[in-house]
Amino acid sequence: AQKITQTQPGMFVQEKEAVTLDCTYDTSDPSYGLFWYKQPSSGEMIFLIYQGSYDQQNATEGRYSLNFQKARKSANLVISASQLGDSAMYFCAMREGRQGGSEKLVFGKGMKLTVNP
Amino acid sequence: AAGVIQSPRHLIKEKRETATLKCYPIPRHDTVYWYQQGPGQDPQFLISFYEKMQSDKGSIPDRFSAQQFSDYHSELNMSSLELGDSALYFCASSREGRRETQYFGPGTRLLVL
Numbered sequence A: 001a002q003k004i005t006q007t008q009p010g011m012f013v014q015e016k017e018a019v020t021l022d023c024t025y026d027t028s029d030p031s032y033g034l035f036w037y038k039q040p041s042s043g044e045m046i047f048l049i050y051q052g053s054y055d056q057q058n059a060t061e062g063r064y065s066l067n068f069q070k071a072r073k074s075a076n077l078v079i080s081a082s083q084l085g086d087s088a089m090y091f092c093a094m095r096e097g098r099q100g101g102s103e104k105l106v107f108g109k110g111m112k113l114t115v116n117p
Numbered sequence B: 001a002a003g004v005i006q007s008p009r010h011l012i013k014e015k016r017e018t019a020t021l022k023c024y025p026i027p028r029h030d031t032v033y034w035y036q037q038g039p040g041q042d043p044q045f046l047i048s049f050y051e052k053m054q055s056d057k058g059s060i061p062d063r064f065s066a067q068q069f070s071d072y073h074s075e076l077n078m079s080s081l082e083l084g085d086s087a088l089y090f091c092a093s094s095r096e097g098r099r100e101t102q103y104f105g106p107g108t109r110l111l112v113l
Helices: none
Strands: A010-014 A019-021 A033-041 A046-052 A064-069 A074-079 A088-096 A105-107 A110-116 B005-007 B010-013 B018-025 B029-038 B044-050 B053-057 B062-069 B075-080 B087-094 B108-112
Touching: A010 A019, A019 A110, A033 A064, A033 A074, A046 A074, A074 A088, A088 B029, A105 B005, A105 B044, B005 B087, B010 B018, B018 B087, B018 B108, B029 B075, B044 B075, B075 B087
Parallel strands: A010 A110, B010 B108
Antiparallel strands: A019 A074, A033 A046, A033 A088, A064 A074, A088 A105, A088 A110, B005 B018, B018 B075, B029 B044, B029 B087, B044 B053, B062 B075, B087 B108
């Protein structure tokens, strides 16, 4: 079963507007972490923001914030004041907290954000 | 701040050849992960190492092997290359712990002809 779902294959937003990128996840582990990465056309994978399952507050990092709704199993990324340089693929990923086991990331299929001038 | 270093950045090989990809983690990071990202796909976990021991294994072909050395750098060895091995190979590193973020290297783009 797919653990991370990103249903929006692509989105367009005007420069300086805010945009929300959707991510839902599925896990039975009470301890997990959710990540968002940005992948520009150059290919590198850039860490944006992290949310732990036990975190009481939604994570924020500059223009990025994570709208974490645990009961709905969603972890949407909000980018405020979009910039042209935000045009990229965005991946949501989850790490399950298995004791003594792997900390590997499981990624969603990604979504392509295009910021228009 | 120091980042994950991968070499080479680009590699072109013929079918049935071998390739070695290298990864130098961020200083004081003790865990290394390898991911493979095919064209238009999401990254898939291959293998990970913690303190020089293999900690988990994903969908890594038997033709591939990897190890982590005493200085924590890691190498991914790929033999009998196939056309389908053409992909972007990422190395990521982190410190051990559930809250620790994995930081990715720039990737090695492998093309098998």
